[in-house]
Amino acid sequence: xxxxxxxxxxxxxxxxxxxxTLLVDLIRDQLGLTGTHVGxxxxxxxxxxxxxxxxxxxxxxxxxxxxxxxxxxxxEGMAKDGKLHPVQQAFTDCHALQCGFCTPGMIxxxxxxxxxxxxxxxEEIYHGxxxxxxxxTGYINIVKAVKQAAQTxx
Amino acid sequence: MFEFNYLQAKSLSEAAAxxxxxPDAKLLAGGMTLIPTLKQRLAQPSHLVDIGGLPELRGIExxxxxxxxxxxxxxxxxxxxAVVRQALPALAYLAEQIGDPQVRxxxxxxxxxxxxxxxxxxxxxxxxxxxxxVTTRREIGxxxxxxxxxxxxxxxGEIVVRLLFPLPQRAAYAKFPHPASGYAxxxxxxxxxxxxxxxxxxxxxxxxxxxxxxxxxxAKQLDPAALDGLGVATDDMNEDFHATREYRANLVKVMAKRxxxxxxxIS
Numbered sequence: 001x002x003x004x005x006x007x008x009x010x011x012x013x014x015x016x017x018x019x020x021t022l023l024v025d026l027i028r029d030q031l032g033l034t035g036t037h038v039g040x041x042x043x044x045x046x047x048x049x050x051x052x053x054x055x056x057x058x059x060x061x062x063x064x065x066x067x068x069x070x071x072x073x074x075x076e077g078m079a080k081d082g083k084l085h086p087v088q089q090a091f092t093d094c095h096a097l098q099c100g101f102c103t104p105g106m107i108x109x110x111x112x113x114x115x116x117x118x119x120x121x122x123e124e125i126y127h128g129x130x131x132x133x134x135x136x137t138g139y140i141n142i143v144k145a146v147k148q149a150a151q152t153x154x
Numbered sequence: 155m156f157e158f159n160y161l162q163a164k165s166l167s168e169a170a171a172x173x174x175x176x177p178d179a180k181l182l183a184g185g186m187t188l189i190p191t192l193k194q195r196l197a198q199p200s201h202l203v204d205i206g207g208l209p210e211l212r213g214i215e216x217x218x219x220x221x222x223x224x225x226x227x228x229x230x231x232x233x234x235x236a237v238v239r240q241a242l243p244a245l246a247y248l249a250e251q252i253g254d255p256q257v258r259x260x261x262x263x264x265x266x267x268x269x270x271x272x273x274x275x276x277x278x279x280x281x282x283x284x285x286x287x288v289t290t291r292r293e294i295g296x297x298x299x300x301x302x303x304x305x306x307x308x309x310x311g312e313i314v315v316r317l318l319f320p321l322p323q324r325a326a327y328a329k330f331p332h333p334a335s336g337y338a339x340x341x342x343x344x345x346x347x348x349x350x351x352x353x354x355x356x357x358x359x360x361x362x363x364x365x366x367x368x369x370x371x372x373a374k375q376l377d378p379a380a381l382d383g384l385g386v387a388t389d390d391m392n393e394d395f396h397a398t399r400e401y402r403a404n405l406v407k408v409m410a411k412r413x414x415x416x417x418x419x420i421s
Contacts, residue, residue, distance in 0.1 A: 018157070019157070019159055019202075020156070020157055020192075022155075043189070043193075044334065046254070055259040057256050057260055058257075058260075060193075061185065061186065061189045061190060061260070062189065063160060063202075066160075066185070066204065066206070109256070128255055130253075130254040131253070131255050131256040132254075
């Protein structure tokens with residue numbers, strides 16, 4: 001067991017974890033933030049995407065102990081003061097989801113993409129979302145939502 | 155995952171001493187291959203020694219005509235580095251094609267070459283550019299470093315510290331990615347230097363290799379058409395449910411021609 005301290009959505013946490021605990025399991029099971037999903041066991045689906053010190057990472061492919069001292073943002077940390085994040089709003093407006101399981105990871109990936117590239121063209125959107133799979137194949141509306149969010153994100 | 159003990163190394167010497175004393179310990183850099191491997195219970199290390207945060211293994215600079223990359227420099231850092239884009243744009247492009255954004259935010263160049271996945275991208279650049287791999291014990295030339303599928307010249311406990319890429323006159327990389335994983339089904343890196351043309355192929359065979367017939371043909375005529383008459387031995391290609399040997403052999407030629415074309419478009 002190792003003691004770690006980290007900040008998640010602005011709140012500081014201190015926890016004892018087994019060294020082999022994945023970051024996503026810490027987030028879901030110990031912190032109760034179940035918006036971060038696990039869609040595969042092979043690091044391919046991107047459902048577990050969170051921001052680690054401002055960059056998108058797959059929380060299923062990182063140990064909780066590696067995140068000690070880090071600042072994490074999950075889907076629960078995106079809305080501010082009861083107002084959806086522009087990417088969340090765009091996903092709602094464009095109906096950029098079908099079953100919704102991939103959506104938290106998609107939103108975290110899109111928010112990170114727009115931070116690096118505020119006005120991506122279609123090819124850049126495809127390239128930027130290569131780490132996220134939508135098994136409903138609802139990509140058309142996801143791309144629309146990225147474009148809307150690019151317009152509304154300040 | 156099986157149980158293991160995690161150790162965050164405070165220095166390179168501490169990490170080197172620890173892995174030397176603990177033969178079942180594994181080094182952890184970005185973890186983009188190691189952690190999925192552990193999740194599948196395909197490995198059971200006693201310890202993970204995390205070197206991903208060591209400042210002495212980081213950094214990007216041009217020094218004495220060479221691009222120097224610290225071993226735990228992440229793919230994203232290489233892709234967006236103004237220094238790399240200026241000195242060796244083909245390498246920045248290659249880094250941008252690895253995996254997906256989440257992988258590029260964690261994965262490291264040293265991890266990629268030490269693991270030597272036959273479909274990894276970096277080995278093609280390292281071999282074509284004749285890079286030098288500096289370890290905790292010695293310097294290893296690219297031609298001596300890669301020993302086929304997941305095998306390298308690295309000894310037990312030897313750690314990659316940095317890579318030195320001699321700057322070419324021109325270089326280009328063309329890759330056919332696997333549509334789901336982003337790994338290279340075939341990737342061809344071509345470097346034009348004062349001493350000639352080097353062509354390195356990844357993804358197609360059991361390990362990265364130089365395509366010497368293409369190097370000779372391009373030395374005579376630097377044009378995609380120079381490769382038209384060349385054959386690629388299908389027996390030496392990988393075959394799996396993604397692609398047959400024949401398909402990969404064809405990709406080698408197609409990607410090499412695309413890389414030559416890109417090279418020629420660089421003024």
